[in-house]
Every structure is written in structure tokens, then in C-alpha cells.
Amino acid sequence: MAIMYKGYRHAFEHVIVWIDDPARGENLTILAVTPWGNGCYLQLVPPEPKYVDGDSVKLLYDKKYYVEYHYLSPTREPGEFQPLIMWEQLTDAARTALETVDWGKDRMP
Template identity: 40%
Template sequence: MNLRAIVFVAAAVLFAAIDAISIDHDKVQPFPQPEPVTDSEKAAVKFKPRLKIINGCGVYSAVNTAGETSGGLKGTGGDSGCDDYGKIAPVSKFDIIDGTAPKFGVSTAPYVSDGYLYSTSEDGDSQDPIMWEQLTDAARAALETTDFGRADVPFVDKNFSEELEDAWPF
């Protein structure tokens, strides 16, 4: 194979990854949870969280194995489903764990720029963890390069270190 052909193939692959195809949010097939092999994968499965959507939209996969990304949900202009009355009450530390699964609530109140996550005693749905290394190359490339508007992907290379620093409590 000559150098010209190699460069052409490499460029085609690069442009295909950068120009990821956007598909309807409900057409993105989630990654199946692979059998855990490493210690971190086993821990992620053992302690996978239960997520209760308190306010806002449900969780949808953003990318599939081919690197096609969700086009997202389009706003309708209405805010009838956006009420948040600050349901805050003391939560027993024993109520926020279901066996080994921590229970989290997520809310995307209209007055908060990003969604927020907190401990809750409410039961939610189990979320299958997929580690970054378990994603296909096409999926990782799409998450790194797709513009999701105001939503930042926290675990891509350009954001990950800053997200860890922001999460550090000390």
C-alpha cells in the first residue's frame, strides 16, 4: 500500500469520527453492560447507582457503538413540567443505599444552569455502568468532538481533570 492511500484512509477515518452523525434521541441504542474484568469494572457493577429523576428529563444514551450521537430533545417552549418546590427533608443514611447501590436523585430545575445530583431515599432505576475504556473508538471520538450545546461531557479528556478538581472537597 502506498503512502498516499494510507494518508487518504487515515483522513477519511478522522473526518468520519469528527463529523459524527446525529440521530434521534430515542434511536440511540445503549451499550450493553459487558462482563466486568478489571477490579474497577467489578466495583462499578457492584456499586452501580440507582437514579431517580426528580425533576427534568430521563437519562438517555448520548452515543452508540458506531459513534452516532443523540440529536437531543428539542424544547417546546412550555414550562409546565418544570416546577421544583424544593422537596428537602432529612434523609437517614440507611435510606440512601439499597444493598450496595447508592440512591441518587437528579434534577434539572430551570433556574439552575446544569442538572444536579444528590442523595435520596427514593427508589430509582438501576444504571448500567460503562467504563470509558469499554466504549468503542468511534463512540469515544464522537463524545470528544460532538458539540452538545450547553451540555459538557464531563469525562472527555478536555474536561476530566477540571471535573475532578471541582469535585475535590478540600
């Protein structure tokens, strides 16, 4: 029996959300969204209103089995809310781990 599909050890799908003033904390303006997919960033500058719900961006996590990659892409569909985590909110240990781990072909933003 042949193995037709192989999996990932690491798959670091992520999105960078560019906001106007993180210090303000409320009523932020989303300036740009750059989801990672297929080995590069998609640039949504600014994101179209159909991909935004209030102060959140709507993204779809999907995978293409026949080309072996996972990605994030904008969507009109509603979904679950995920918290926005600022780099500065991570512990020193978490930042160090993300910066120094070997992600293989993937990369840390």
C-alpha cells in the first residue's frame, strides 16, 4: 500500500492585521490584512467591507490536499471569533520559542 498523501509536522498559518493605533485599544481602524497562504502573503489594503465584520476580519482556513498546503483566505461567510494577540502580549519564552524553532519550509512572520 502506497502513502499517497503526507502530512505536515509544522503548519504555521497566520494573518497580520495592520491597525491604526494599538495604544487606543478601542474603535480601531483596520488598515490592511495580510493572510499567509501558499508560501506568500496576500495583501488586502484595505480589506474590502465584505470581508470585515465590525472590527474583525473574516478569514477561511482551508487546505488543498492535491498540492499539500494549507492557507488562509478572505471570506464573506460568518465564523468563530479568535482573539487578536499582539506580539508584546506574548511572554518572553513564547517569543523566543517562535523566533528560534525550525519551522522547516514554513517561516515565522
